[in-house]
Amino acid sequence: MEPNMLGAYGPWAASLIGEGPARLSFRNPRFAPEGLDAWRREARQRTADLMLEPDAGGIPHAEVQHQFEYDGLEVEHLRWQLPYGPTTEAVVLKPLGASGRLPAVLALHDHGGNKSFGWRKVAQISDDLHPIMRDHRDEYYGGVSWANELARRGYLVLVHDAFAFASRRIRLADVPARIRDGLEEVEPESVEEVRAYNRFASGHEHIVSKSLFCAGTTWPGVFLAEDRKALDYLSSRPDVDPDRIGCGGLSGGGLRTCYLAGTDDRISCACCVGMMSTWRDYLLNKTFTHTWMIYVPGLPNDLDYPEVLGLRVPRPTLVQYDEEDFLFTLPEMRRADSMLGEVFAKAGAEDRYRGTFYPGPHKFDLPMQAEAFSWFDRWLKG
Template structure:
């Protein structure tokens, strides 16, 4: 029987995405979390901490496929203003291939700095790399998408015009690695609907099919013994291997950048691979503590069982500290709370400060919704130029 006191106690509980289960999960998560954070103790050796934390994270990501030679090939070549755009394909492991755009600036006389540009999610699965790289004959749905998230500018091309070699790979479940509806178990009504639809409507219908199917995809990934983010991170690290196979690239000047899911990808690529010398994370910065109550409704691609026990999300990015890192937050972002953004900033600022490298970390806030505006792009370009050129 509920008493007045118990009703009052329930009324004082914060509203949550999981309702009355939040106190249980919050209490459990508060035990021994982030135990491998650089701030968790006074580590005698930065390198020993880094090695220990990376090994634990790789174990949790749980994706160690059989490697394979790149066997890269160029599928098409387009000369554009100031650079050449190649469509390339290469192996990311013995069971997977991906496609990517490679943008090479004109008139290179020596190996140049390079940037891996990591595409977003946005519920737009039909395309990957095309969401931030200029392509011809774009459907209207893609034009509108780029306008909404990037103010109509394809930032990968802008980087190429500024002298960077740029690689834009597709992640699993997007673009060249997207879901094949013909191999699904009876997607009800899908094929009948696309017969009557124009190009943009067919893409919209595909995105609507792929979105809910993330649930089945992630259940199957977990059952297979790996994690979705583990697959993504492994694929993205092979992007560095591909860049290193190109004579146009200076191996000591490679950076990464991404918005939203691309920001998450940038977090893990920057953190896990010391070959990345500078990073930019746009609109994907928070702490797990803030996500527990609310805002834990992101794509299934981001969740790694037990990771919070060892490393918070900003701790992952810190694994490459004191290499230069910029985080860009959107004040009107509905996917993350301001408190979460500020908590992540505080943690990363503390780590870089403890390493006596405060000048190599920057965090900026923009009064815009979830996006990478032209102003944000310009700040990111300046950061990459400062540290890679």
């Protein structure tokens, strides 16, 4: 027996999900290619039942805090209030002088062990970059803010803070002193305070997830509910073509892409980066590297993780893998790629799925961005 996350219980636990297609996998022989729509309805309904997505209200009313020009782009710094929690901050970027309805992308920021920041991980609206964000951008994004780079190609790009990040973070003052471990928010923008908060937030994830279970929902369900609200707002803008909307992101943004693009047909084109493997990989090898934000109890009985994204077949879907990504094992990443390839092939849509493997560690670097942006161009502009 190979060492695994559950020790002697690992082989037994892996046997529960088995080797073959899960109960609601489109690869399961009981689903015929001509039954694609019926299969999708059944599988999406089951996914929704398990994710327990909360009610996040109607289309958000976005208030423009600032509107200005920066580095060849029109910038809107927004905020909106959901029925619960702190106000959500977001930014919209689009080319200067753009007119008419533009193709749009919902850019989904990563986790990165950094809950002090959200949209600022992938978008930039001034020359004043926080030093932690500069390092983050250099490590994961090839030294650029990819939302800005995409906007310059003719897109309207929306980036919002996700649940428990940045403007949506859980404030230290709002939790009991016994779990704050002596921390107080004094200068939330200082490097020391950011690092201290991130340490607290990492340990607090266990509490947040268990509390959400007690509330009858899941962390992926909350993510999905709030990302849908951002998509509602994006689709409602008069300068957006609602038939040409994509989404994408690295890591935690790839996770959010998987759930949003897999369950919402308004996403015409998707790009999931550095966040694709199998439930077996998480179970046996990699649960210790991953956030609570990925897990939906019971879902592995019905769909493997790649097949959640596969619920969008035949809509265009790009998945980018990093071959030395510590978050996954390469054999299971390749197995995930094979699963998605089989799903799209069975639907007669081989050209709508592409899985690309890149050398190197966890990242969305410039060559990967070039492919992703060309993928968006092909399906949102072509």
